[in-house]
Amino acid sequence: xxxxxxxxxxxxxxxxxxxxxxxxxxxxxxxxxxxxxxxxxxxxxxxxxxxxxxxxxxxxxxxxxxxxxxxxxxxxxxxxxxxxxxxxxxxxxxxxxxxxxxxxxxxxxxxxxxxxxxxxxxxxxxxxxxxxxxxxxxxxxxxxxxxxxxxxxxxxxxxxxxxxxxxxxxxxxxxxxxxxxxxxxxxxxxxxxxxxxxxxxxxxxxxxxxxxxxxxxxxxxxxxxxxxxxxxxxxxxxxxxxxxxxxxxxxxxxxxxxxxxxxxxxxxxxxxxxxxxxxxxxxxxxxxxxxxxxxxxxxxxxxxxxxxxxxxxxxxxxxxxxxxxxxxxxxxxxxxxxxxxxxxxxxxxxxxxxxxxxxxxxxxxxxxxxxxxxxxxxxxxxxxx
Numbered sequence: 001x002x003x004x005x006x007x008x009x010x011x012x013x014x015x016x017x018x019x020x021x022x023x024x025x026x027x028x029x030x031x032x033x034x035x036x037x038x039x040x041x042x043x044x045x046x047x048x049x050x051x052x053x054x055x056x057x058x059x060x061x062x063x064x065x066x067x068x069x070x071x072x073x074x075x076x077x078x079x080x081x082x083x084x085x086x087x088x089x090x091x092x093x094x095x096x097x098x099x100x101x102x103x104x105x106x107x108x109x110x111x112x113x114x115x116x117x118x119x120x121x122x123x124x125x126x127x128x129x130x131x132x133x134x135x136x137x138x139x140x141x142x143x144x145x146x147x148x149x150x151x152x153x154x155x156x157x158x159x160x161x162x163x164x165x166x167x168x169x170x171x172x173x174x175x176x177x178x179x180x181x182x183x184x185x186x187x188x189x190x191x192x193x194x195x196x197x198x199x200x201x202x203x204x205x206x207x208x209x210x211x212x213x214x215x216x217x218x219x220x221x222x223x224x225x226x227x228x229x230x231x232x233x234x235x236x237x238x239x240x241x242x243x244x245x246x247x248x249x250x251x252x253x254x255x256x257x258x259x260x261x262x263x264x265x266x267x268x269x270x271x272x273x274x275x276x277x278x279x280x281x282x283x284x285x286x287x288x289x290x291x292x293x294x295x296x297x298x299x300x301x302x303x304x305x306x307x308x309x310x311x312x313x314x315x316x317x318x319x320x321x322x323x324x325x326x327x328x329x330x331x332x333x334x335x336x337x338x339x340x341x342x343x344x345x346x347x348x349x350x351x352x353x354x355x356x357x358x359x360x361x362x363x364x365x366x367x368x369x370x371x372x373x374x375x376x377x378x379x380x381x382x383x384x385x
Contacts, residue, residue: 003045004102004122006038009087011078012053016208021051021108022059023212026219027364029059030206033111033223036360039065040115043122044104050087052078064358071095085187092179099180105188109206110173111215112223113198118174121196125176131191132177137203140166171198172205224363232345232382233326235271236300236313237374239282239289241332242349245370258288261370267378268296274383279316281309283335309339330377332356332369347381349373 010031014020022029028036031049038047049060050071057070071094077087088105097103102125104118117135125133140161143151152167153159175188182188201218204211240246243264249257268278279300280293286303293301302312317324325344329336332352340346340359347363348356350373357364363381367373 002100002102003098004043004104005097006044006047006104006106006118007088007091008034008047008049008106008108009073009084010049010051010053010056010108012051012056013078013080015080017206017212019055020206021053022056025111025206025212026216026224027366030111031056031060031108032063033219034106034108034113035060035063035065035068037113037115038106038118039063039067040360041118043119048091050091062354062358064355088182088188089186092182097179099178099183101179103177103179103182105175105177107172107174107205110171110202111206112202112204112218113173114223117196117198121174121176124194124196128194130194131181132175132189133194133196134175134189135171135173135196135198135202136168137171137198137200138166139169139200139203140164143167168195168197169203171203173198173202231326232276232328233322234277234279234300234316234320234328235268235378235382236279236281236327236329236339236343238331238333238336239280239284241352241369242330243280243292243370243374245368246332247370256286256288258286258292259370260292261372261375263372264374265296267375268298270383271378272297276382277320281305281312281339283307283309307335309335310342313339313343328377328382330365330374345381347373347377 010021017023021031035047038044044067047065047068048071049068050073051057052073052075060068071091073087074090076082077090121133121135142153145151177188177190181190201222204214204218206212206215237243243260244258251257271278277299280289280298281302282289283306284303289303290301300316305312324342327343328345329339329343330347331340332348334353334355336356340362346359347365349365349367349369351368365373365376367376
């Protein structure tokens with residue numbers, strides 16, 4: 001059976017942006033974005049990250065993506081002068097891939113590529129029965145050569161942008177070929193080549209510091225914004241490690257104490273003023289949390305939910321006549337995993353456990369639990385228009 005392998009080359013050495021492949025972009029290591037989308041796709045069988053960096057290996061291991069594996073690339077194919085083709089061929093020969101397998105070269109420096117882009121391109125590759133495929137963007141710009149001659153338009157009849165076809169340019173997002181073609185031609189592309197056209201904003205590849213600034217703006221506008229559900233109707237939060245710093249404090253009399261952040265409380269009030277219902281769901285069962293929930297005028301308080309948070313929230317959904325997509329939830333530990341994977345908008349504090357940080361599309365906040373993480377989630381990701 002034909003397999004589809006997504007191959008991501010990720011050198012440790014980057015001169016223009018040190019540590020580029022795992023530098024944090026919008027709360028996640030750069031490499032996370034394409035790896036996450038590939039892992040979500042049923043069309044991708046394996047994701048291979050070829051790297052020479054122990055730090056990159058450690059970082060991507062924390063993603064906990066079921067399809068992802070690490071390949072230790074040879075040092076000679078990780079130098080500044082080594083081509084991408086050299087490491088592709090090294091891997092293909094090392095693991096003895098079958099000739100009919102589909103090989104997708106994916107660039108971490110194009111974080112705007114989504115699951116549907118990969119899937120649609122694979123369908124084009126198979127349906128049109130081409131030898132290879134590359135992703136492109138259309139730039140509606142007027143090009144000239146050094147001799148002062150226009151390349152793609154007549155300046156005497158300058159077209160309107162709406163009528164101008166523009167030029168297709170490689171955006172570097174991905175390339176598709178078969179193993180036998182790569183072996184024969186020693187190139188990512190060969191034979192009859194198809195084009196998969198992506199939006200104009202995907203033309204940006206992150207190679208310089210200036211690109212990084214622009215990329216974050218693009219991510220917020222076209223990627224993160226689109227991931228936000230149409231309407232959040234219920235906000236839920238865990239307690240320990242989210243509303244608190246996860247510390248367990250005791251008085252001399254043995255009383256258990258918890259420290260809450262007043263700014264988080266104001267955030268919950270802001271939600272209530274906007275008509276969004278609120279809830280606390282925790283595996284603990286304490287009078288402290290009950291009193292805090294009462295002070296914050298929380299609509300739903302669920303305590304003692306150790307391993308059934310999702311079940312408890314489904315009951316709330318039935319009562320409110322809403323779906324899980326209408327819920328925003330913030331959690332920090334493994335007992336939040338199941339619920340976080342199902343809700344429409346998910347987030348975790350900066351000091352959450354790694355398995356939570358590895359959830360697809362989760363927002364890793366800048367603040368730690370008990371230090372305003374809930375308020376950050378509300379202000380930056382729920383309430384903005």
